[in-house]
Amino acid sequence: DTAVSQTPKYLVTQMGNDKSIKCEQNLGHDTMYWYKQDSKKFLKIMFSYNNKELIINETVPNRFSPKSPDKAHLNLHINSLELGDSAVYFCASSSQDGFNSPLHFGNGTRLTVT
């Protein structure tokens, strides 16, 4: 059973389009995250939700909107896609909010904006 699963695995779209990435975790964790990994493999946090409540919102453009319908799901919707949005987006979860909890990552969604 996949612990953190995200779909789709690959997403190719044109500039200006709107797209969504879905994430689900079956670990019973309270906290979920979205990370962005750029072409140089740098992982940067975008959002963190704890039990459906937004905890961390880094300086991410308003075009990115996370939604957590329940604590097992955290989806990411992106409006008006730009070339610079091309990256690999990782969903992750941890057992508790806070810094010592290990992160469990999904396998990423590679977004390519043309």
Place this chain on the structure above:
Amino acid sequence: TQLLEQSPQFLSIQEGENLTVYCNSSSVFSSLQWYRQEPGEGPVLLVTVVTGGEVKKLKRLTFQFGDARKDSSLHITAAQPGDTGLYLCAGAQGGSEKLVFGKGTKLTVNP
């Protein structure tokens, strides 16, 4: 400014060699985590170090947290091709709920 500096950025060695990768910062961290990421997959946690001076071993991997909790190292003994991957350190600062990642060390172990 990068909070966590990892070195070297790239490392290519032969099977059987030993290696050390470093994770350094001018900031103090309450804990440091090491992850390994393979192509097409998400990072997977290897270890968490919490106490200054702490040493943890995971088979051929030895992790050390600096006494001042500002740096960490990962030493691999007798590297194998299966050790190939991107090694990421991630630090947590007290009072912050964010885990900050270094830029990683890409290790290639050639048979």
